[in-house]
Amino acid sequence: MTPAPLRLAIAGLGTVGVGVIRMINRNAALIEARTGRAVEIVAVSARSKDKDRGVSLSAFAWEDDPVAMAKRDDIDVFVELMGGTDGPAKAATEAAIAAGHDVVTANKAMLAVHGQALATAAEASGKLIRFEAAVAGGIPVVKALTEGLAGNEITRVLGVMNGTCNYILTRMETAGLPYDAVFKEASDLGYLEADPNLDVGGIDAGHKLALLSSIAFGTQVDFDGVVLEGIGSITIEDIRAAADMGYRIKLLGVAQMTGRGLEQRMTPCLVPRLSPLGQLEGGTNMVILEGGDSGTIVLRGAGAGEGPTASAVMSDILDIARGTRVATFGQPAAKLAKAKAAKADTPAAFYVRLHLTDKPGALAKVAASLGEAGVSIAQMRQQGETEGLAQVLIVTHKTTRDALDSALSAMEATKVMGGHAVALRIEEV
C-alpha cells in the first residue's frame, strides 16, 4: 500500500518558489525513495499569472488569492514564499493554520515579529510552522540547532547571516573602494532588497538572529531585543586599519544568554582574520553554534539564491512527508519564556576611530576621557590629516559598551573631535 502523496500549495513564485517547483519536478523519484511518498503540488498563487517563469504551471490549480488557496481542503502543507512582515503572507499563514494545514515558510520578517503568535496557534491544533529557509539560505542551521545539538545547553550563537553585507565589506577591501561605490555596485547587481536598509541596516540579519535565539535559549522570539547597527558608517580606512591589526570587519550577529538577560546583537564587529569568520568572502553565510558539550560547530554555505533557498524549503517539506514533527522553535511555543533583554553587553575590547582637531592637548583629552571612564588603552595611533583633522585609531582593553559610550560622550564635550567616533566591538570567536 503506497501512502497518499503530500499535497502542497505554494504562494509566491519568485526565485525561491520557482526553485521549489524545479526541485520537485527534477527529484521526484529521489524524494519518493527518501520519504516513502510522493510530494505533489496542487495549487500555486502569485501576483501575475502570465509572467514567464521558465517552468510550466499548467498541472497546478491557479489561485489569485493566497488566502483562499490557504483554505483549500485538498492540501496538506501551505508553502509561504511571498515575504513581508504582514499583509498577504501573514493573512494566508493564519488562514492555513485555521484550516488545519502545516506551514513551511522562508519568511524571516513575519516570523521575527509574529512567530510566537503563529507558532502558538499552529501548535494548538497540532500543526507545524517550519522555517529552515528563513535563516542562512541553504545551510541547514535551524535543523542543526533544533535537532543536531538538541542535547546541549547552547552557550552562544553567532554568524554572518546577510550575504549582501558581507559582499559589500569584502568587496570594499579587495577593490579598495569606498562604501558608497560598492553599495551602488551591489544595487546595480540586484543584490539589495527593495528597501536596502533591510540589508545594510542589519534588519534582515537581525530577524534571522532573533529566530535562532529563540531555539537556542528557549525564549519567545524577541526581535525588538536585538541591538541593530548597520554597516553604513564603515569606511575603507576602518577595513584597512582592522587588517593591519589582524582583523576583518563583519556584520556579525551574536546571541548569548547571560546573568543579565538575553544578549542579541547584529552589529559590525572585528573578528580575527585567520578565524573561519574572518576568512568568509563574498555573499557566503556562516553560522557558528557553541554547545556546552558539542563545542564549536561551524556551518558555511550560500545564504541566498534559487537553489540553496529552495533546498532549505524542501528539507522542511521532506521532514513533513517523513512524519517528523518538531515544534517550531524546538519546544512548544506556549511554554517559551519571555526573553528578558540584557541591559548591558558582555565586556569586550573595542576598536575606536575618531578625528581630532589639530590643537595641542587634543590627544591628551581623549586619553583622559577614556581613563576617567575606566577604559584602558591597548593600542593608539594617530595618522594622516585631512582638512585640519587627524585620524586617531584606538584599541581598548576589555571594557563595557556603557563605559566606552560615556568616555565618547565626555570626549565630544571637550570639543576636540570632528564628527562622531566610530566604535566597533572586537568579538572573540
Add this chain to the structure above:
Amino acid sequence: MTPAPLRLAIAGLGTVGVGVIRMINRNAALIEARTGRAVEIVAVSARSKDKDRGVSLSAFAWEDDPVAMAKRDDIDVFVELMGGTDGPAKAATEAAIAAGHDVVTANKAMLAVHGQALATAAEASGKLIRFEAAVAGGIPVVKALTEGLAGNEITRVLGVMNGTCNYILTRMETAGLPYDAVFKEASDLGYLEADPNLDVGGIDAGHKLALLSSIAFGTQVDFDGVVLEGIGSITIEDIRAAADMGYRIKLLGVAQMTGRGLEQRMTPCLVPRLSPLGQLEGGTNMVILEGGDSGTIVLRGAGAGEGPTASAVMSDILDIARGTRVATFGQPAAKLAKAKAAKADTPAAFYVRLHLTDKPGALAKVAASLGEAGVSIAQMRQQGETEGLAQVLIVTHKTTRDALDSALSAMEATKVMGGHAVALRIEEV
C-alpha cells in the same frame, strides 16, 4: 498527561558513555522541555563494574553481559558504545533489534561492515539504528545529509574525518618534524587507536566515508569499495613542496557517483591552502556536502572527545524521544541498490615525488615514461641530492590514476629511480 520517559540501556562506559550519562544528568530539564518527555537510563554495562569513572552508576541496573542487557523488556533504546566490528557490539545490537528496541550507536566499524544487514533487520520490525556519533564526532553531519539536504541530488561528499591524521599532518608542518617523530608524539598523547593503523591507515575514516556514501547515493554501505591509502609515506618534504605550490596535504575522503560507478577514496590529497579544507588545523574534522541545489555546505567541528561525541549520541536519542523516525541510511535499507564500485577514478592533477640516480639521461627517461603514458607535465623541479639520489617533484596536468600508474611502472623499469615514487591526487575543492 505526561508521556512515559524514554528508557535507555547503555553498553560501554568509556569516554563517550560517561559523557552521555553526564549530559543526561546535567541537561535533564532541557531535554524534557525539548522533547516533551524525560530521558532515563535504566541499565548500564561495561567490562569493569568497579572502575572509578567520575559519575555515579548507583541509580542504574548493572549488567555484566551487554547481550543480556539488550534483551531487557524495560528499555526502549539500546545505546551501543562498546566499539568493534564484531564481538559483543554486534551480538548485543542484534539482540536489541530482535527484542524490538531502537539502537543508537557510535560504532562506525560495525556499521561499515554489517550496517546493511543490521538496518534491514531493524527496519523489518519498524525499528531504527541511528549513528550520528559514528561520523565526525560532534558535527551533525549525518542529519545534515539525511534530512537537511534530503531534497537534493548529492553530487559529492568529501572531508577530513580522522582528527588524529590531521593532527599528525599539521603538526609535521608547524613543528618541521618527520612523520615518525609526530606519530610517536600522538601515540604518547593517547591520540591513536589501540591498532594505530585504524587511524593512520585511513581505515577509521574510510568506515565513516562508506556510511556517508550510502546515505548520499542510496547505495548499500560498501566499505570494501573504498580505496584506502594511509599517511605513513608522507614526508616533511612533501608537505613543504605542497606548501610551496599553494597546497596542503590532508587525508581526504571523497565519494561521488559517476557514470563509471561509485567512487570512494580515503587517501592523502593536496588541497588548496586557502580553501576551508586547506585551513583545517589539528584534530578538527570537516565534512563538505555538495548538493545539486544547496551548493556547497561546509561543516566543521570537533571530530572526537567526550563532549562532542556524547552530543551526537544525544541528538539521536532526542530524535527518538521526539518521535522522529527516519530510516538508518535515509531510505529503507531493503531498497538500497548494491553499489557498483568505479573501476577508475575521476581524472585529476597529481603531485609526484621520486628519487633519481644521478646519471645522465635519468630525467629524460622519467619525462619519456610520462609522455608515453599520455601524462603531461605542468611543473617539474629537481632539487637537492642525498646519497647519490636527486629528488624530483612533478605536478601533472589532469590525468587518470591508471595512466599515471603505468607511467610510474615504466619509470621503475628503466632502473633510474631509487625506491618508489609517491603520487598524491590534487583534489579540486
